Amino acid sequence: MSRNIRIFDTTLRDGEQAPGCSMNLDEKLELAHMLEALKVDAVEAGFAVASPGDFESVRQIALRLKNTAVASLCRAVPGDVETGWEAVKGAAHPMLHVFIATSDVHMKYKLKMPPERVLELTGEMVRKARGLCGEVEFSAEDATRSDRAFLCRVLDAAAKAGASTINVPDTVGYATPTEMAQLIAYLRENMEYAHKVRFSVHCHNDLGMAVANSLSAVQAGVDQVECTLGGIGERAGNASLEEIVMALRTRGDYFGAGCGVDTRQLFPACNMVSRFIGQHIPANKPIVGANAFAHESGIHMHGVMSNRNTYEIMKPEDIGITQNTMVIGKHSGKHAIEEYVRQMGMEMDAAQLANLTEEIKRLADVKNSVDRRDVEALIAAHRQPEYEDYALQRFIVNSGTSIPATSVVQVTHHEQEMKEVSMGDGPIDAAFGAINRLTGRDFALESYRIQSATEGGDALGVVDVRIRDGERSQRGRGTSTDIIDASIRAYLDAVNRFLAKERKA
Ligand SMILES: [Zn+2]
Known part of the structure; x- marks a missing residue:
């Protein structure tokens, strides 16, 4: 029996807070809709207490999403929980995500709190959140560097106070896949409330192991993975959503697990993020990089032409690339262009589409061949800010x-x-x-x-x-x-x- 793994997307929170990755309200709303189309289970829309702008974007996203749970991050302080609730309460499926650090180094130098106080606050703040919101997730920040016995006590306190999801973050990207699996096994064995909660992991990529650690945790029994599109996030980033989803899909036999994500939206979704944050996707990025499905060497090309299984373990169309190298010429119709626009995760009205078609034809006059990348660049250029002063x-x-x-x-x-x-x-x-x-x-x-x-x-x-x-x-x-x-x-x-x-x- 294949287990269903929940995909909790934090592109709009952990991703957006990374340097150079900020998005404006319109972009956040568009991305939130894209995440719903992608069929992720939950969206962390932001950290509502951080600023009035953050609050407003969490609130607006909460009001708009119909099927996807919408979470706000909250530190374990009353004001954060209250503001977080104000922001998400209009959602069809609201969620509060309360966190506090549990490692010695974080408690001593960042929180400046003794462990017993952290334990107390966990119970108090989760209870407060649970009093407001039916769905509460608790995260023990820097869990992978925390004392295991203490971590168990904190997580049990959160579960006892009503947290339905227990998240185990590898905040600094320190763990290895084997350690991650061992930690999850330990918690499942030693937590009194283990059988009452959903386990989740949140892995950072400092040593390039975020995806491997997440998948290892899946094998060890977690029910949810937190990740971001394109792996954007603090420092070296978070686990890449598209890599996790395609690993589960391609190696479902091995993991005995899958997820509900509509993989055909992965390519448009990652392109949307890249466009919004103004960062190109590296050509060798797994799944969505320009070279991910390109075959250069003669031997490979020959193999792929006789049977794609020789060198391709995934089909480009499964991630939403219908035609890899479609070339658009002067005579291409609006339909072909419309299809490109759709693949890029954009919506355009008839007038915008007609405009774009004209531009592409003009470009085809000066350039020998116009391909997907040209069209992407033109479409991206088409996005005007709300006010053009x-x-x-x-x-x-x-x-x-x-x-x-x-x-x-x-x-x-x-x-x-x-x-x-x-x-x-x-x-x-x-x-x-x-x-x-x-x-x-x-x-x-x-x-x-x-x-x-x-x-x-x-x-x-x-x-x-x-x-x-x-x-x-x-x-x-x-x-x-x-x-x-x-x-x-x-x-x-x-x-x-x-x-x-x-x-x-
Ligand atoms: Zn994080």
Whole structure:
């Protein structure tokens, strides 16, 4: 009999809190809907008490999801539990996730609490959470470095106080697969309430073992795995959802377990995250990397052509890639493009689709072949921020080896035309200087990265920038066959998002 493993997604909490991974409210809502389409069992929507913005996004996600449980993270303090409940109480399936650290080093240096106090607080706060919410999960932070006997007492206290899920996090990515299995076996054997709770693990990837540790815990009997799309998260990240799901699917025979995730949504979901956080998926990333299903060597290609089983253990269409290398030309219809849009996890109305089709045809005029990656870059470029304060009209850049670079940038700002001139160290610096003048702000460029969407001299350039002013930073992306145009668009995208966020705050 195959056991069903619950998939608890924490992309919106553990993933989103990682450096450079922040998303705006619209993006979070879109991703939450995608997670529901993916059929994960629970979504950790955020840490409601962290800021009013976090609270609002947890609340909105809670109101929207119909089948998926929605959790807010809470420290073991009354205010966190109360705020967490206020945020999730509108959900069809609300959940509170209370945590406290149980390792000596965390209790002594971070919490500055004796173990007995941690034990007491666990019971008190889980009871409080349970008084508000029917579904409570408890996590013992840094469980894998905690004293086992003490861990048992804390987890029993949580279970006794009403926690239905007991989560065992490998917070610092320290455990090995065998140790993880032994720890789960120990807890299942030694906890008084072991038979009354659902066990869960939450593994970090510092030593590259997050997925292996999670799967080892599954074999040892856990009922739930916490993970993130693309493995994004603090430091080296969390266990990758797509890797766990496909391991369970591909090796269900070995694990004797499966899950309810709709694997055909994995590719669109991971692409959505990559687009929202402005980070490319590495080509060799298992399951969803560009090379995951590419066969270069002649021997492999020959094998795959005669029978795919020779070198493929999974089918690309099972993760939502229907055509690996579909090429779009001038005569491609809206249907083919619509299918691409769907695979990328996006929704577009008829007008947007018609626009995009036009753009693709224009690109096909200047570029020999337009493939999936070009279309992805164009679709991503299509996402406008909610408020476009500054819209690019035209620019001129002069640069060379014997003259200082100068740039004129012209934009529309609330239906008014504005232009500014600036000099700089190179054409891009000059253009960014002109934009700063237009906005009257002194944004600092924190990072700048350019990648070509495909190979070849006629490829689309995709520029990702991050700008900062004071405490706040914001990313932006621009796409064009001209790299200066792409850079200016990326900078303006970041500025527009920055200003929208500032207004909201
Ligand atoms: Zn974590």
